[in-house]
Amino acid sequence: NLTYLKNLSLSNNGSNLSGTILDKILNFSKLDFAHLDNNNFSGTVPTQINQLNSLSELKLDYNSFSGILPVQFSQLLSLHYLDISSNKFEGRIPNFTTSVLGSLRIGNNKFRFNDFANEFPYYVQNYTYAGFEYSYYPQAKTDQVESKSVVIGGCITLKMSDDAIGSYIRYSPQDTFQWYKNGVLLVGKTQRELLINSAVTSDVGIYTCKSNHPIMPSLTLERNPITLTITQGAPLCIVAGTLIATSATGLCAGSVVNFSHTLNNSTSCGISSTWTFLGANGSVLSTQTTTGAANALSYTYALPGTYTVNIVSTQPGCPNVNMSKTIVITATVVPTFTQVAPICSGATLAALPTSSTNTPAITGTWSPALNNLATTTYTFTPTAGLCASTKTMTITVNPRTVPTFTQVAPICSSATLAALPTSSTNIPAITGTWSPALNNLATTTYTFTPTAGLCASTKTMIITVNPRTVPTFTQVAPICSGATLAALPTSSTNIPAITGTWSPALNNLATTTYTFTPTAGLCASTKTMIITVNPRTVPAFTQVASICSGATLSALPTSSTNRPAITGTWSPALNNTATTTYTFTPTAGQCASIATMQIVVNPIVTATFNQIAGICAGGVLNPLPTTSTN
Numbered sequence: 001n002l003t004y005l006k007n008l009s010l011s012n013n014g015s016n017l018s019g020t021i022l023d024k025i026l027n028f029s030k031l032d033f034a035h036l037d038n039n040n041f042s043g044t045v046p047t048q049i050n051q052l053n054s055l056s057e058l059k060l061d062y063n064s065f066s067g068i069l070p071v072q073f074s075q076l077l078s079l080h081y082l083d084i085s086s087n088k089f090e091g092r093i094p095n096f097t098t099s100v101l102g103s104l105r106i107g108n109n110k111f112r113f114n115d116f117a118n119e120f121p122y123y124v125q126n127y128t129y130a131g132f133e134y135s136y137y138p139q140a141k142t143d144q145v146e147s148k149s150v151v152i153g154g155c156i157t158l159k160m161s162d163d164a165i166g167s168y169i170r171y172s173p174q175d176t177f178q179w180y181k182n183g184v185l186l187v188g189k190t191q192r193e194l195l196i197n198s199a200v201t202s203d204v205g206i207y208t209c210k211s212n213h214p215i216m217p218s219l220t221l222e223r224n225p226i227t228l229t230i231t232q233g234a235p236l237c238i239v240a241g242t243l244i245a246t247s248a249t250g251l252c253a254g255s256v257v258n259f260s261h262t263l264n265n266s267t268s269c270g271i272s273s274t275w276t277f278l279g280a281n282g283s284v285l286s287t288q289t290t291t292g293a294a295n296a297l298s299y300t301y302a303l304p305g306t307y308t309v310n311i312v313s314t315q316p317g318c319p320n321v322n323m324s325k326t327i328v329i330t331a332t333v334v335p336t337f338t339q340v341a342p343i344c345s346g347a348t349l350a351a352l353p354t355s356s357t358n359t360p361a362i363t364g365t366w367s368p369a370l371n372n373l374a375t376t377t378y379t380f381t382p383t384a385g386l387c388a389s390t391k392t393m394t395i396t397v398n399p400r401t402v403p404t405f406t407q408v409a410p411i412c413s414s415a416t417l418a419a420l421p422t423s424s425t426n427i428p429a430i431t432g433t434w435s436p437a438l439n440n441l442a443t444t445t446y447t448f449t450p451t452a453g454l455c456a457s458t459k460t461m462i463i464t465v466n467p468r469t470v471p472t473f474t475q476v477a478p479i480c481s482g483a484t485l486a487a488l489p490t491s492s493t494n495i496p497a498i499t500g501t502w503s504p505a506l507n508n509l510a511t512t513t514y515t516f517t518p519t520a521g522l523c524a525s526t527k528t529m530i531i532t533v534n535p536r537t538v539p540a541f542t543q544v545a546s547i548c549s550g551a552t553l554s555a556l557p558t559s560s561t562n563r564p565a566i567t568g569t570w571s572p573a574l575n576n577t578a579t580t581t582y583t584f585t586p587t588a589g590q591c592a593s594i595a596t597m598q599i600v601v602n603p604i605v606t607a608t609f610n611q612i613a614g615i616c617a618g619g620v621l622n623p624l625p626t627t628s629t630n
Contacts, residue, residue, distance in 0.1 A: 005031060068091035080100060089111065095118075238265060252387035263313055305328075363383045378393050406425060420461070539592055562592075605630060
């Protein structure tokens with residue numbers, strides 16, 4: 001298990017160590033030093049190289065590694081020393097300017113100026129580590145070793161740095177070039193491409209080219225040699241190929257027409273073509289010149305009509321080739337549509353027609369997507385190839401008017417609630433209906449729905465229904481019939497107090513229910529109070545029997561025989577000489593009536609008898625009568 005391997009040294013084994021290895025060391029996540037130099041390893045650098053977060057020193061020099069360095073190389077967080085010299089690497093070098101790298105060696109590979117020119121000043125100024133300086137030269141020769149031939153009198157183009165990697169061009173405008181023939185500098189031949197026109201036998205030779213860059217004076221790139229031979233025979237002459245006219249918007253007035261012109265049988269150079277654009281009346285509109293066997297031009301035809309393009313192509317030692325093209329430019333039609341009527345915000349907006357009302361109809365598409373919330377300008381783009389212009393249509397989206405109403409004031413529960421108005425206070429008024437039905441018992445939100453067809457939004461109104469306050473009063477204690485009954489209070493004990501009136505009139509003779517009616521305008525309910533009027537109890541006493549005048553008369557009892565007894569006092573004072581009516585007055589606080597008692601006092605009567613006549617002594621005397629003659 002080498003997971004924790006920190007130092008790996010396989011240097012200086014020559015051809016004894018070969019094959020791929022870089023994909024294997026990815027498993028050594030703790031790797032710090034990796035010295036793989038001076039062997040015969042090959043393969044490319046894997047994109048997962050950035051997994052080696054602990055790697056600080058990597059030596060790959062003097063091997064056969066190849067390919068493009070992945071950008072992940074620059075993401076090695078601990079890498080201080082990197083030597084990839086003497087391999088076959090090529091292409092853009094990752095940008096190490098933001099890494100901790102201190103030393104970089106890239107010489108003897110297949111790099112070009114363009115691969116590291118942007119970072120070069122930084123590397124030169126900053127990269128020194130453990131005594132090593134930044135090294136970037138020499139580099140391998142460019143392109144391939146080639147053999148080419150050209151017929152005598154023909155032409156050929158030799159090129160340097162023509163080996164692009166995909167779409168990546170391997171030279172830059174700053175590169176300079178110098179061509180050599182058989183090792184001798186060719187004066188004035190300082191372009192990347194060397195044109196040999198009207199070849200002669202003296203042009204035979206071995207051609208090379210050297211390239212430099214202004215900021216890298218120590219590096220000179222040299223092209224692999226091209227061996228050029230001259231063959232006898234006539235040059236291969238051009239013949240007519242194709243002439244095509246196309247337009248992204250059709251051959252329409254105002255459109256840009258693109259011409260593609262090709263010539264066949266040409267392996268030579270020095271070809272020149274003169275383009276003459278003729279108007280509908282034969283007048284010359286424009287003349288232009290192109291070179292090469294395949295080229296293109298564009299021309300804008302502002303007006304409809306029939307036009308001609310004539311092309312005369314020349315090649316040294318060959319007859320001219322004439323080609324012609326007739327172009328019919330059609331007038332551009334403006335699409336017409338029925339204007340969409342304004343809508344209200346949020347209303348349904350039907351899809352716009354994809355065919356115009358023209359005859360024949362013009363098809364196309366509208367943009368942007370329909371928007372039923374805001375006024376929008378839509379653009380109709382005709383189907384490609386139709387001679388029609390774009391067309392705009394503005395669809396007005398009117399904002400919905402918000403109906404306004406006078407807010408209904410809060411009411412008391414069960415109070416009369418007038419019907420809500422069916423016309424708003426806006427000018428002009430908005431008509432509609434309210435829902436739900438009015439409710440004078442609870443706070444309710446009512447929604448006004450405008451009459452169909454009106455551009456107005458719904459509107460809500462909350463009508464507050466306040467619960468009625470129940471007046472509170474101190475209960476009046478029961479009273480005795482006939483007792484004084486104080487006026488009932490006209491203000492309740494609530495805070496704030498509720499004012500009002502009581503009915504019916506006070507009655508101190510019978511238990512009565514009184515109703516309090518709050519003052520008009522107060523949100524309060526009626527309130528009742530029952531005042532109990534207790535009937536007075538009649539005190540009961542044992543009747544005192546009649547007495548004779550002057551007889552003893554016992555004090556009258558101060559407690560009645562009722563249960564419970566009623567206490568009180570009698571008046572007037574007892575009189576045993578005359579019949580008298582006495583009044584019993586109950587002790588205060590007792591619900592009892594007065595009572596009276598008459599005590600009869602009989603006068604003393606003198607009995608009268610008939611006088612008995614005298615008798616003689618010893619005469620018979622009848623018994624005396626036991627009943628007087630009274």
